[in-house]
Amino acid sequence: METTSETVTETCQAPYERSFYYILSLSIIVTALLSLLQKRKRLWPGRFDGRPGIIYPVNLLDDRRNRLAYAAAFVLASTGPVTELTLEILFGESGSSNPFVRVAYRILKVLMYSLYYYPLFAAVTMKSIVTFAIGMAYSFILLGLDIADIFSCNKDREDLTYEFLFELPVLICLLYLAAIFSYKFVKAIMKTVRTRKLEIKVEEQAFDEYQLRHLRMLLLSGRRLQEMSVVEDTDDSIGRLGRIKQILRRFYRPRQGFKYSTRLISTMVVSITAVYIILLMLILIWQYLFGPILELSELFSAHTMYVLEVCWKLSLAIGFLIFVFTIPLILQGYRENMLSVFKGDHSLVAAVAENTSFSITPAMRVVSASRYAGFQVAYAVFGFLIHFTVLFAITGFMSLAILNPDILKSIASWAWPVLLIGLAITLVQYLLARFVFLQDRGRVFALDNRRLFHNCSFFAFLYNIYLGFFSSLMRLFKGVFFGALLFPRLDHSVLPRAVERFDPGFRAYVGFLQLENAHTHPVLVSFCRLLLLSRQVDDKEVTKGEGPINATTEDAQGASKSTGHDRCRSLPRNRWFLAFTLIRNPGLQQLRHSRDRRPRPRDEDFDIDQIVIEGIGSTMS
Template sequence: MSSIGHLLGSFLGLDRVNTNFTYTLVYRGCSKVIPHQEFRLYLLIPAAISTILLAFSTRRTKQKLHLLNGRPGLVFPMDVMKRSHRFSYAAAFGTLAQLCATIVFDAKHAFNYDGPAYLKVFIALVSMLIYGMGYFPLFAGISVGSPMGYLVATLFSWVFTAEFFANSFCTQEMVISYLILIIGVLPEMLCYLYLTFSLPVRFVLSIAKPVKKTKLAVDFESSEDLYESIRKSYQGIHVTKLFKRPPPPPSPPDGAKEKLIFLLKSLPGKVFYNNTKGFRYSARLVSVMTVGFILLYEFTFLLFIVFYQLFDIAEQGLIANLDVVRRETVTGEDPSTTILRDTLNISYYLVIAFRGCFLTSLMVALAINVVFLLHYMASYKYNLLLLYKGNNEHLTPRALKSNASLIVGSMRYAGYQVGYIGWGFFIQFLLLLVISIAIATIVTLWDVIKDLILQQFMIIWPVLITSLVLNILQLVLSKFLFLQENGDILAMDNRRLFFIFTYFMFFYNIFIGIFSCLMRIIKAIILGALFLPRLDHSTLPKKFQRMDPGFDAYCGFMHVESTHTNPVAMVFISILQAESLTALKRKEKKILNIVLRVDEYQEMLAKKRRKARWKWLLAYTLVNNPEISLQRRLVLAKERNENIKEIFFSRSSSFTVKSTKLDLEDVIIQSERL
């Protein structure tokens, strides 16, 4: 940029104008406090240590679980099939927007390389590995969801936030104010601040309340609670809607006013985002859209600041030269001075016009791409819901692609989408700029080139009018003369007249075909550039869509999403898990009851054994000691008499004393017999 400024200044003679673009044109204001390459390289050491710690805090799920209690486990940065932690992942990917911009537009590497050119591709691969490894603990910490994971993610988010603020708001002297700097990096700054404050809160909450397993894996009070959790999930809500009768379609509007109001109300839902109960966007899609929006925003802001100042310097230079030459014509001046003045005046008006064209094209390109991002989310939901129903008419059918190619497309999708958004925006901006500059040039130089334009128009307008009239004539004759019932049915009428008219139109349509061919080329260029950022629409014909790498990646992504996130399949699997866990719970209870019964039986047997052993020892003692046996009988008889007396005297209100004595003697006799 500094070289461009010096060249422009020398061309316009800007000796008194500051052409130092080092601080003026770079909206960040100054050189980086923390160097990019050194920071990425030094970050590898704590990133590797943190990844090892996260691995040892996670257990393996399949292989060699007995070894080291199943540790270390394999940690991953992001579950691309889940819908949880969407905003955290989106903010984490949002912090990568600046890095993505340097990769897309600058191809910046993680370290300097001055060797052979054919080895640069390997340097790029190593750089991508370094970039990914540096950010790996941040994403892996969010995915693990444990106190250790949130601690690691918090520390790395603080490091990245400090690096961002240090390089964005450095202490050197700046021409641009801090307010403009904040506006320029506002979306990215919000992502950093969200991670800075949300991750510590999650860390504290994870310590206070340990992370639980899924509801299907924890203990539950009843099976009804388990099924209720399935019903309240977004998959359960979607499946519940399938069993409900859809509401009747609204009656079509009658008048033109009602039709216009209905169209305006339905337009935002078709073009922009509309909420659908029971549907969630995937964390991967939300993250990609976030990176794309931040990329568009910051790139637009950078171009706006840079070129606005560039045009301002050019305008000041032209004004300075006009002041030197004088703005008004002086009698007797040199003709070369008059030509120079006219050239400077035309250049001045062209610079003003080009500045308006540039800013307008930039804003229009940004608006188009933002609308495309919103419409892309609506298109994603529409296509995914169709795939859930087995309808893949918009995409390449799954039967025409192998499963491996679908997985490859799913892996490519996120990177392709970000790259297509960046370069698609740039190409759209250039196309709009060329068109607007052409219009501005014609308007500015109208007095000079109007004769040429009018001369060409006088040659072309009969062709345009004749083509328009004949096209309308063909349509009217086909509807009212060559078809029966005014074109309501495809049945020919006046066949001979139709054959005559077709014969003579053959020769004229040759000339019309030339103009139509040019229009087809122009339409292909405009539509190709317009839909270049969107991967959900192929820029190639339907039979050649598989040759479109972006659309092919989108098809793979959508098919994999549909297969692994189908709500019907997910609810069915959840019900099977619930049934399995319910049956397991019942089996555990049954086994527990059996164990309790066995324990009671064993305790009863042990009591009987103790009683039999005591009786045997007692009998052995009494046999060997006859005196003890006699004394024991007397004691036992006395105890029985006392017990019986207490029982009968407690019921004295029902018996007389005489009967009580007789009964008492009978009871004593019966007890001795027993």
């Protein structure tokens, strides 16, 4: 931060800036030490006890745990680059005059910010007492530097207030991470004392809770699901808290068995933080830039300047509220699209379907998915700026029109005859179509009085050309309006369906959906994990010698008999499961083969009763 006096210009360097490269060096050393504590799995696992290994900061694909901790860390890592980039755009370039050098410096600076906060992500991912201690110490160090940065350089009261508001998201995230790491560090100490075992590894669960709930809801009948929703709505309607929940559910309704990914939650939190920073910057721009310039130019009176300032701040507030209410719509749209894709229904997002004109290579799908988070943050910021600009133009024009009634009179004198004639022509056409040209006063879509209809169509041809000019303006206005309104939402393309492949934001969203569907489908993941668990159980039984291989002859014979008996008992049960599966999934009936292994014709109906009869016969036998 720089403070300028009349005689001497001094540069005040905050503690954060002075210690940046020291903390960066410390983070690189900590990252290297953590890699020494992780073992390799494939490349020379026998050398140096398999160390060092490759660590990763965050699993953005299929890990749904610690989402808020990751989101807080992403806020810390993205606040610096977003602030610096915004300041450079608003107040000009700094550093070298060569554009290639400036771009290379920005890329290097982003890499330094990523390495700067890398230990925080690794501490969340590598769950052990050592990593929790590192994360706790790192969080408290950054928190102390941030607090010292706020009160440095002898700021006055107003500058101190704005500095605190700018650093508020960073302070909240650092406090949250410090509390989380402290809690987990104490919990890890207690666990280490009980088990007397210290390990550094990434914990993996056999099943996630949301996946089990999703599978349970798939197996429940529609009537049972309806009863559960009725009971849930009844419970929420009791008490004052239930009324608040009902009001909130008008904007967003949660669903059991679904959990948003870490990538999406982190993206939404970073988007809100970035828009919040831009909001504060725009307030300062009016206070220290636009306001003084307009006052010196003497284009407006003091009263008009006050009105424009109110319009500026009101537009910022309304634009920020619009963005805040857009967040649950983005989440709800993603959830509906994801659940539909899980079912194989591509009606909401037809581009996700295979073999379409939108289909792209697997490599580009991965690239598009990796772009989604960054694109969403950037589109959210630009969408907020577009909303603010449009709102300020509207409110400013209306305010100036109210202060100067002559503007409204001139616009009304030109516009009202055009609007009146257009409405009259449209009303006459509607009345003729309903009461003259359609049968039964418009209740039946069948023409009547065709000769009169042909005459009216002839005379209306030229009138409709006249109306078409104004309709084209309305179409352009509506396209701009809804395009600006939906600009922050990547789940809706601002281009028509035929050319939506040229929308880079929507393309990134489609790639994100395709990657999520391919690697996080609850049924597919649960099925694969069941296979892995069953294989692990079989390997353990063979290793312990519990099978018929290491048993005596009598035990082997008894085991074989019991195995055959269990197999006979499980056969009817498996047939019942097969019948239930085919009844609930009619699409699988066409893929079913007969006993002679010959494929069944696709147009032949599958006899589901035959399976039930076979199951009953096997049960009775």
